Amino acid sequence: MYLRGYVAVEIRGRDIEAFMNISTEIGCPIWHINRTSSTSVRLFTDLNSFFRFKSLLRQTGCKMHVVSRSGLPFLLSKMEARLFFTMGLILFILGIYVLSQLVWRVDVEGNEQITYDEIIVAAKDQGIYPFQWKFRLQESEILSRTLTQALPGAAWIGVDVKGTRILIKVVEQTVPEPKVLRNPRHLVSNVDAVITEIFVERGRPMVKPNMKVKKGDILVSGILGNEENSLVVVAEGKVKGLVWHLYDIQSPLTHKHRVYTGQSKVRQYFVIGNRALQITGYGKLPYADTESDSKRKKLQWRNIILPFGWIREEIKEVRIDKENIEVRDAKSIGLSQARADITTKSSKNARIHSEKILHEKIEGGKVYMKVLFEVEQEISTELPIIQGE
Structure with a gap:
């Protein structure tokens, strides 16, 4: 009955x-008859019988009033009316x-010695490249x-197809570092200092603790x-010594920091592949200083990540606030920066013994x-021994 279509009418x-008697005599099927009042009845009939009811x-x-229409003919009629939408x-x-059947991105991870370009060229030879059919x-x-086999430096390469993205995982071969052949040498001082510690693995020590040395003096x-x-x-x-560093420090008595004002503007983007099309938030920003925070959402169908999505960018207004600092705090900040600079520029195990404000x-x-x-x-550095010295 659904294929032929049927209607609910009120007579x-x-x-x-x-x-109703004449309808039954001429073979018009009617069902679900329900009297709604003394002069009206509601019933169902098929589509062909509906058109025969006019003469009856x-x-x-x-008189007849159509209450509802059901069935395939009415569905097709609606679809025909909405053809362009459908x-x-x-x-x-x-x-x-x-x-979703195309490759949109090819990513590589795990490579250090083998370059990204070498891997991409080898992958392209095997048909792995953007806009390739999966x-x-x-x-x-x-x-x-x-x-x-194509990349000599690789121990293993995995190819993982994740939706529209292909991930190439590289495990490189472990090659032992070649032993460096070193020429004969002295260890000399790279700075004026007072020796505090000396440890000799090979060679003849030339200094002792508490001795003063100048830059260039032979230590070992x-x-x-x-x-x-x-x-x-x-x-x-290894030779360690006390070294003196003189620093000119400037430390401001005001501290500037950035704070949010609470004002913000949102921009929405529609993303296709690696391109983004701005949809909302047009116009010049009314803020002098800003910071932005972006969040990207990708469309996903089952386990397939589609090359479409949205980006929501929130642009927040920021102002610079100034805060006065006590003199002792400013001095502490300046000294801390100087200590950090000494630690960075000196040897790995450098240690500050004392500091004096002159x-x-x-x-x-x-x-x-x-x-x-x-x-x-650490104050030692290498000095090659010239033949004939």
């Missing part, structure tokens, strides 16, 4: 019984499906084996023996200090 009149209504003097919907779904790709195991000699019987070696060891003044909203730092640090 009104004084001779409803005659209408004239014979019996009744076709657009079908084309949109078809377009989404077609685009059904044209070989099995992941075959691609993995082929790429591993690479020549063993005497003039008649000598041996030239690679001097190795001069201090406040001028122009700043604290000026001349500070002497005493630092224990």
Whole structure:
């Protein structure tokens, strides 16, 4: 009955019984008959019988009102009325499906020695590149084996297809570092200092703790023996000494920091692949200083990440507030920055022994200090031994 279509109608009149009797006699099926009043009845009939009711209504003097329509003919009629919408919907779904069958991105991770370009070129030779049809790709195991053979420095390469994205995972071969051949050398001081510690692995020590040395003095000699019987070696060891660093420090008495005002503007973007089309939030920003925060949402169908999405960018107004600082706090900040600079520029295990403020003044909203730092640090550096020395 759904395929042929049926309607619910309400028959009104004084001779409803005659209408129903004649309908039954001429073979018009009616069902779900329900009397709604003394002069009206509601019933269901098929679509063909509905059109035959017109002559019966004239014979019996009744009137008919359509309550509802159901079935395939009415559905097709609605779809025909909305043809462009239906076709657009079908084309949109078809377009989404077609685009989801393309490779939109090729990412590489795990490579250090092998360059990104080398991997991409090898992958392209195997058909892995953006806008390639996924059904044209070989099995992941075959691609993995082929790429591993094509890149000599790779121990293993995995190819993982995730929706419209292909991830190439690289595990590189572990190659032992070649042993460096070193020429004979001395260890000399790279700065004026007072020796605090000396440890010699190879060579002849030339200094002792508490000795003063100048830049260029030999700390550990690479020549063993005497003039008649000598041996030239690679001097190795560690020598630490006290070194003096003089710093001119300037520290402001005001601190600037950025705070949010609470005012913001939102921009929305529609994303296709790597391109973004702005949809909302046009116009010049009314703020002098801003910070922005972006959040991206990707469309996903089942386990397939589609190349479409949205970006929501919130642009917040920021102002610069100034805060006065006590002199002792400004001095503390300046000294901390100087200590950090010493630690960065000195050897790895450098340690500050003492610090002394030689001069201090406040001028122009700043604290000026001349500070002497005493630092224990590694002071040795290499000096090649020239043949015939």
